[in-house]
Amino acid sequence: xxxxxxxxxxxxxxxxxxxxxxxxxxxxxxxxxxxxxxxxxxxxxxxxxxxxxxxxxxxxxxxxxxxxxxxxxxxxxxxxxxxxxxxxxxxxxxxxxxxxxxxxxxxxxxxxxxxxxxxxxxxxxxxxxxxxxxxxxxxxxxxxxxxxxxxxxxxxxxxxxxxxxxxxxxxxxxxxxxxxxxxxxxxxxxxxxxxxxxxxxxxxxxxxxxxxxxxxxxxxxxx
Amino acid sequence: xxxxxxxxxxxxxxxxxxxxxxxxxxxxxxxxxxxxxxxxxxxxxxxxxxxxxxxxxxxxxxxxxxxxxxxxxxxxxxxxxxxxxxxxxxxxxxxxxxxxxxxxxxxxxxxxxxxxxxxxxxxxxxxxxxxxxxxxxxxxxxxxxxxxxxxxxxxxxxxxxxxxxxxxxxxxxxxxxxxxxxxxxxxxxxxxxxxxxxxxxxxxxxxxxxxxxxxxxxxxxxxxxxxxxxxxxxxxxxxxxxxxxxxxxxxxxxxxxxx
Numbered sequence: 001x002x003x004x005x006x007x008x009x010x011x012x013x014x015x016x017x018x019x020x021x022x023x024x025x026x027x028x029x030x031x032x033x034x035x036x037x038x039x040x041x042x043x044x045x046x047x048x049x050x051x052x053x054x055x056x057x058x059x060x061x062x063x064x065x066x067x068x069x070x071x072x073x074x075x076x077x078x079x080x081x082x083x084x085x086x087x088x089x090x091x092x093x094x095x096x097x098x099x100x101x102x103x104x105x106x107x108x109x110x111x112x113x114x115x116x117x118x119x120x121x122x123x124x125x126x127x128x129x130x131x132x133x134x135x136x137x138x139x140x141x142x143x144x145x146x147x148x149x150x151x152x153x154x155x156x157x158x159x160x161x162x163x164x165x166x167x168x169x170x171x172x173x174x175x176x177x178x179x180x181x182x183x184x185x186x187x188x189x190x191x192x193x194x195x196x197x198x199x200x201x202x203x204x205x206x207x208x209x210x211x212x213x214x215x216x217x218x219x220x221x222x223x
Numbered sequence: 224x225x226x227x228x229x230x231x232x233x234x235x236x237x238x239x240x241x242x243x244x245x246x247x248x249x250x251x252x253x254x255x256x257x258x259x260x261x262x263x264x265x266x267x268x269x270x271x272x273x274x275x276x277x278x279x280x281x282x283x284x285x286x287x288x289x290x291x292x293x294x295x296x297x298x299x300x301x302x303x304x305x306x307x308x309x310x311x312x313x314x315x316x317x318x319x320x321x322x323x324x325x326x327x328x329x330x331x332x333x334x335x336x337x338x339x340x341x342x343x344x345x346x347x348x349x350x351x352x353x354x355x356x357x358x359x360x361x362x363x364x365x366x367x368x369x370x371x372x373x374x375x376x377x378x379x380x381x382x383x384x385x386x387x388x389x390x391x392x393x394x395x396x397x398x399x400x401x402x403x404x405x406x407x408x409x410x411x412x413x414x415x416x417x418x419x420x421x422x423x424x425x426x427x428x429x430x431x432x433x434x435x436x437x438x439x440x441x442x443x444x445x446x447x448x449x450x451x452x453x454x455x456x457x458x459x460x461x462x463x464x465x466x467x468x469x470x471x472x473x474x475x476x477x478x479x480x481x482x
Contacts, residue, residue: 079342086339089238090332090371182343189350210351216479 004028012036012113020110020153022102033109038070040116044142045069045193047119051126051135052197060201061192068190068203069115073108076183084175091167100168103157104175110150118142135194151176185211230255237328238335240378250324253331258292260334264364265291265450267341271348271357272452283452286460290447291337295330297443299323302436309432325379333372340364355475357451362472369440373433380429441468 007027014025022033042065049065052058081104088097125138154172161168187193188211195201233252269287273279303326307319317325344364351357444450445468452458 079346082342083336083339086238086335089235090336090375092240094239182346185347185350189346207352208350210347210353210356213351213353213356213479220480 008032008036015106015109016113019156020150021106021156022109033105034074037073037108037112040112041070041073042066044112044115044119044122047122047126048135048139048193049195050123051132051194057201058195061195064201064203065193068193070112072183072186072190073112076179076186077104077108079186080175080178080182084171084178087174088171091171093161093165093167093171096161096165096168099157099161100171103154106153106157107150110153111146114146114149115142118146132194132196139193187211188214234331234335237331250327253327257295257327257331257334260331260336260338261291261295262288263341264334264337264344265289267345267348268357268361268450269348269452270345271351272454272458274349275352275354275454276452280458282458282460286458287450290450292334294440294443294447295334297447298436298440299326299330301443302326302432302439305435306432325376328379329372329376332375333368336368336371337364340368352454353479354451354453354455355478358475359472359479361451365444369437373436377429444468445471 011022011026011028011032015022018025045065045068046062047065048069049061052061054062081101085097088094088100122138122142126135129135129138154175158168158172189204189208191205192199192202230252233249234256237253265287266284267287268291269284272283276283303319303323306326307317307322310317310322344360347360348357446461448462449459
């Protein structure tokens with residue numbers, strides 16, 4: 001069966017035109033967002049991992065990158081949503097959760113689409129830079145920019161909800177905190193995304209550990 | 224509708240501040256979800272020991288899944304008599320079974336929050352080596368869930384005390400063990416507890432009892448430990464009597480800060 005590429009392009013265009021919301025212009029199946037997130041985030045994952053080329057076992061890193069970046073988004077969402085759902089119900093705004101869930105998905109889509117759009121820039125930077133640390137810093141910056149920009153997808157929907165129920169305001173902040181808390185550890189777990197050239201290609205590092213404990217230990221060395 | 228669906232609907236309604244368990248014994252439904260939610264959370268903690276021990280020992284999972292519900296049920300049993308006596312002395316006209324039902328409501332909400340946090344905890348259990356981090360995470364998440372549980376307890380108590388301007392009150396005001404369907408279908412939205420509408424006696428009792436409840440919960444948790452299996456120790460159902468809950472939390476905080 002042929003992919004409805006025209007329909008996908010129109011839906012993505014409508015999504016972007018509406019400031020990162022799947023409104024009336026979204027002509028795809030409601031679950032199609034997963035495919036788009038996997039494709040777009042996978043593109044960026046491959047771009048990151050291709051920093052050291054495709055020779056030897058580096059092709060594996062590219063394939064891992066295709067899988068790991070979408071996994072980062074979808075797994076973080078899947079882990080964080082159950083508690084957020086219960087929280088919404090407990091504070092009395094559970095009736096709005098269908099709308100909230102849509103906004104959370106919009107946020108994922110917006111980040112993934114932006115990353116895909118930034119992939120060509122990353123290719124140029126990767127080819128013009130030879131230091132591993134620079135590649136890491138660049139991709140971190142791209143993730144931060146995409147995540148920051150994508151807030152609009154969520155805040156637009158939340159702004160409407162907050163008019164009638166101000167509780168949504170702190171719930172929105174809670175979501176960002178929860179998502180970041182789980183997402184940081186997920187990213188730490190799924191690393192390497194680029195892959196140190198001195199180490200073999202691998203899906204996970206031999207030791208995973210806890211991002212917060214490691215960062216805390218690094219910070220404590222300064223005191 | 225299948226029984227499980229009806230149970231699920233009853234839990235959903237409870238979390239929304241409504242009690243709608245037509246044709247079901249609400250205590251049975253809530254206790255069921257209390258056990259399920261707490262067991263899921265206990266399993267998530269048990270995963271840490273599995274991921275960090277050389278040998279696979281399923282007893283870590285069994286212990287986690289059994290001890291968390293036990294902690295909630297024992298806390299109910301131990302704190303309810305004092306709540307009833309204090310409340311009766313201060314003029315709160317509730318029967319012991321009504322107090323039990325309110326505590327069960329609170330613990331069901333608490334267990335639902337714990338259960339919803341289980342995926343996050345399980346993920347950290349699999350990926351974390353730091354024992355102190357996991358212990359502190361467990362303490363923090365239990366405190367968070369406890370806060371929600373207590374909030375629901377206050378709402379149930381206030382509503383049952385008639386301290387509400389709506390005519391329709393949730394059925395915790397009715398004997399719960401054999402609640403008739405008609406009396407459990409009344410529903411209302413949860414609202415923030417308001418100090419100005421609570422009776423003085425109610426808050427006098429609650430402030431003392433709350434301290435007692437937290438103390439009992441923490442102490443029982445300490446008695447039933449370990450919930451997070453120390454990777455340097457072999458499996459044990461219960462640890463011997465030593466130290467205290469506060470000492471342990473401070474020690475793990477020190478470990479985290481000091482590296």
